[in-house]
Amino acid sequence: xxxxxxxxxxxxxxxxxxxxxxxxxxxxxxELNAETGLLSWDELIRYFARGVVxxxxxxxxxxxxxxxxxxxxxAVFEKWxxxxxxxxxxxxxxxLWNRTQPAFWAVVTAPxxxxxxxxxxxxxxxEDVDSSSAAGSEGDTLSDSTPDQPETQRTLH
Numbered sequence: 001x002x003x004x005x006x007x008x009x010x011x012x013x014x015x016x017x018x019x020x021x022x023x024x025x026x027x028x029x030x031e032l033n034a035e036t037g038l039l040s041w042d043e044l045i046r047y048f049a050r051g052v053v054x055x056x057x058x059x060x061x062x063x064x065x066x067x068x069x070x071x072x073x074x075a076v077f078e079k080w081x082x083x084x085x086x087x088x089x090x091x092x093x094x095x096l097w098n099r100t101q102p103a104f105w106a107v108v109t110a111p112x113x114x115x116x117x118x119x120x121x122x123x124x125x126x127e128d129v130d131s132s133s134a135a136g137s138e139g140d141t142l143s144d145s146t147p148d149q150p151e152t153q154r155t156l157h
Contacts (some may be wrong), residue, residue: 006113034067036107043099044104047113053089054112060085062105062116069109089115 045051056065057080065086068076078085097117104115 028067030072031061032063032070032107032109036063036066036105039106039115041101041104044097044113044115045094045105048089051088052111052113054073054114055087055089055093056114056116058116058117058119059084062107062114066107066114068111069112069114096127 033140044053056062060080065080068080077086103118105118106113106115108114
């Protein structure tokens with residue numbers, strides 16, 4: 001999906017992640033679910049350049065993580081960070097994504113763009129990683145674009 005908008009919420013279509021069934025306010029979960037959609041790496045790269053992409057492990061529900069962020073539930077969020085289930089996307093992530101060109105489920109919880117890589121079966125993912133690793137580091141440049149804002153330190157809390 002392609003868009004000229006700089007707002008990832010504009011490029012995300014209605015998602016397929018569902019309410020986790022908790023007692024949370026349905027409107028918040030419904031709103032977040034409606035704002036969840038698929039993005040390509042090419043659409044996501046500009047947000048990575050700004051330092052606002054947060055990757056979410058596939059063992060977590062993306063909408064539930066977004067709800068925790070929106071509610072500023074730092075105890076739960078910090079637990080996930082400590083367990084390595086949620087982290088800011090790194091240069092290594094970007095290099096891999098640049099080679100493999102995956103699709104991502106994404107939801108915006110300003111200023112963050114939470115992403116979860118859409119998964120193929122595990123065997124295919126392993127084959128893709130092996131073949132991209134064999135290609136070497138040529139072509140690992142991320143983008144010629146620069147962030148729209150100066151580099152600053154940001155925290156996930």
